[in-house]
Amino acid sequence: MDDQNKNLILAVVLSGIVLLGWQVFFPAQEPATSVTLTTPAATSDGTVAITPPLAQGGDIAIEANTLSTASAPQAPRVSIDTDRLKGSISLVGGRIDDLSLKDYTVDIDSDEIVTLLTPVGTETPYYAVYGWAPGGNLGQDDVPGANTIWSVETGDVLTVSTPVTLTWDNDKGLTFRRTISIDKDYLFSITQSVQNDGTDAARLAAYGIVARHGTPDVSKYFVLHEGLVRQTDKDLEEANYKDIAKYDFDAREGAQVEIAQVEENGWVGFTDKNWMTTLVPQPGQPFTSVVKFVQTAEIYQVESRLPAQVVEPGSSAENTTYLFAGAKEWEAIKGYQDDKGFYRFIYSIDWGIFFFFTQPIFRLLHALNGLIGNMGWSIIALTILIKGIMFPLAYKSYVSMARMKELQPEMEKMKEAAGDDREKLQKGMMELYKKNKVNPASGCLPLILQIPVFFSLYKVIFVTIELRHAPWISWIRDLSAPDPSSILNLFGLLSFAPPDPNSIFAIASLGILPILLGISMWLQQKLNPAPTDAAQAMIFAWMPWVFMFMLGSFASGLVLYWISNNTITFIQQYLIMRSHGHKPDLFGNILRSLRLKKKEGSA
Secondary structure: OOHHHHHHHHHHHHHHHHHHHHHHHOOOOOOOOOOOEOOOOOOOOOOEEEOOOOOEOOOEOOOOEEEOHHHOOOOOEEEEEOOOEEEEEEOEOOEEEEEEEEEEEOOOOOOOEEEEEEOEOEOOOEEEEEEEEEEOOOOHHHOOOOOOEOEEEEOOEEOOOOOEEEEEEOOOOEEEEEEEEEOOOOEEEEEEEEEEOOOOOEEEEEEEEEEEEOOEOOOOOOOOOOEEEEEEOOEEEEEOHHHHHOOOEEOOOOEEEEEEEEOOOEEEEEEOOOEEEEEEEOOOOOEEEEEEEEOOOOEEEEEEEOEOEEEOOOOEEEEEEEEEEEEOOHHHHHHHHHHHOOOOHHHHOOOOOOHHHHHHHHHHHHHHHHHHOOHHHHHHHHHHHHHHHHHHHHHHHHHHHHHHHHOHHHHHHHHHHHOOOHHHHHHHHHHHHHHOOOOOOOOHHHHHHHHHHHHHHHHHHHHOHHHOOOOOOOOOOOOOOOOOOOHHHHHHOOOOOOOOOOOHHHHHOOOHHHHHHHHHHHHHHHOOOOOOOHHHHHHHHHHHHHHHHHOOOOOHHHHHHHHHHHHHHHHHHHHHHHHOOOOOOOOHHHHHHHHHHHHHHHO
8 A cells, every 4th residue: 555545534533533533522412502400309308408517617507407488589689689680688687699691592493591590399499698607605606607597788679889788697796697699790799797795705607608408411422511510629529420429428518528728729610511600709708618519419519618706795896708600601710710709719610631723713713703803704714823833844745745636647657557556556656756756644634733723723613602602694594503494495495394403313404514524525635646546536536515414503703713714725735836847637536536436347
């Protein structure tokens, strides 16, 4: 087998690896459009048990507590209303347990907005709750907990300009206040304070909890992480829900638990594909980061436990922590990292193992979209920039291919002269390459370099919310979804709807973009040297159309990138070949392959 054919087969193998990887790791599914949880296990009285946190400090008590149906939607509430969020806070426990995102709809054709947090009493409880853990002479009833009934001291509606202050008095000299404010995006500031007007010192510790009832119905994509995400000083940890449920059981906590001590910087929360709910203590604040699974009630929860404080009579104590609850928008999260000092908060977005490619690619795409104002055209502009960066390497490859094209007649004669003597043919071709300064392997290097870029761009398109429901032109209204057009209904000219993307018939329902992809691959292939072997020629003749069908269900943004890449590659290669005196014959390869097959068949 000559080096030229080895080069071509290597390209096929590499392409096959890419396709196989996508079929295994990225199975076609309907994208998750909302937070969906299973119904949690409950006790006979309709309540679910939860263990309160153990704060730092040796004498902070742990006692049983209950998250009951008292926090159902009919409980007293304070409304949340900003340009981007709407919802309410339950006065039972002061829970932030009702939150929807005004900027995001469940489906592109729906007016229903995405719901992130829901209260106990609904099908999928998911919420944040704050309180104080008692120590010293204090008991559980002396501090506010999950079921404490708070009163509104100031503020009727939580807005960007009007915070809300809740208050509770234990009738034993301790007055607790909780001031909740919110910024223009998704960050809540929670300031908890205690005033000691009693005669004894009070030892207690503040905490925050994000609780999620039931095991979430997550996507099955290998490329996407959903579950725990936390930063513990310099260590970033990710764990899915199955891993959390396998943590070691701690009898003192009454649950599967993993505890980490944060010295200076950290945060902990749950992440979905596009949404996240995360507890963030003040930068520089030491705290205990806890991840817990209460198996008896099927509750997943994360906790931030602040150090115990001693409040002397006549004095007060106060602490402020943050809660991020919203969409994983790069610009907002990056802003909190830069302006608030949230350490490595940008890594709450799942950039993947190629993060050194993925992050720069996304930032460049984000910047282009800021200039152009359309993600589709920005992807095309990004492709042009990437091809420009790789052009010096590609130039050498295209020049080598042009020379190999010129040597094609000599190689055919050499093959006929060698007959079945493969060693003689191999030696002769190597001498021919050396004499004409042709490197047959040079064509593979651009392909190899393109693979991590391709994976990284797929990650960007699949994971980042900026591509969700992003339109391009006409029928492409969501670049993160497959092309909705179909050849089966003549691209919308006929009235019937194309098959569902998850049905067995979807592979035949080719859209406009997949067809253009097949054509662009076919044109690009015609510029490459034709295999001298008929079987190889047949394989390569089918490759563009196989890719066309297999990639038909990929995100439109990725298919658009591949079409753009193929088109630019074709133009570059065609012009370089012309500049070296070779006029590419786009259709000659097909005729030669057919003649060769006919000749071998007659023989």
